[in-house]
Amino acid sequence: NFGASPASDAFGHLPYRSGIPIKKVSSVGQGAVIAVYEGHDANIAISVDGRVQCVLEMERLFGQRYYMPPKNKSAFREAWLETLFVVRDRCECEEGPCPRRYDTGVVVMPSTQAVRGIVEEVFVIKKWKSVEHAEAHAFMAYHASPFRSAR
Numbered sequence: 001n002f003g004a005s006p007a008s009d010a011f012g013h014l015p016y017r018s019g020i021p022i023k024k025v026s027s028v029g030q031g032a033v034i035a036v037y038e039g040h041d042a043n044i045a046i047s048v049d050g051r052v053q054c055v056l057e058m059e060r061l062f063g064q065r066y067y068m069p070p071k072n073k074s075a076f077r078e079a080w081l082e083t084l085f086v087v088r089d090r091c092e093c094e095e096g097p098c099p100r101r102y103d104t105g106v107v108v109m110p111s112t113q114a115v116r117g118i119v120e121e122v123f124v125i126k127k128w129k130s131v132e133h134a135e136a137h138a139f140m141a142y143h144a145s146p147f148r149s150a151r
């Protein structure tokens with residue numbers, strides 16, 4: 001018996017089961033959000049006011065299934081910069097070009113500090129938040145869904 005969390009908690013919890021939140025998660029809030037994941041299937045996602053606008057999986061860009069950025073620092077930086085430039089120059093949001101300034105940057109853990117600095121070479125990020133890998137999948141699926149209940 002799953003249901004949506006109360007409106008006041010809509011961005012603070014994953015769905016409720018029998019009135020108890022499954023897991024409290026950190027809200028990323030409204031506004032412009034850019035999220036990065038540097039593990040297997042590395043990717044970047046952009047949302048504006050809670051609506052997903054652009055997702056780029058690095059495997060599509062580099063033509064390598066389950067792409068994972070190189071361990072070598074300079075190759076890691078190069079791969080991320082190339083990806084960030086594609087997102088900056090080619091992603092289109094509902095209202096036109098996607099933002100270049102973000103209210104929140106989200107790093108999906110585990111992650112290095114290096115990726116934050118590389119993102120900030122291309123975009124302006126007001127604040128950073130971290131979220132665990134599995135929670136990122138659940139949070140994205142729940143909030144991107146048109147459904148407010150799993151009943």
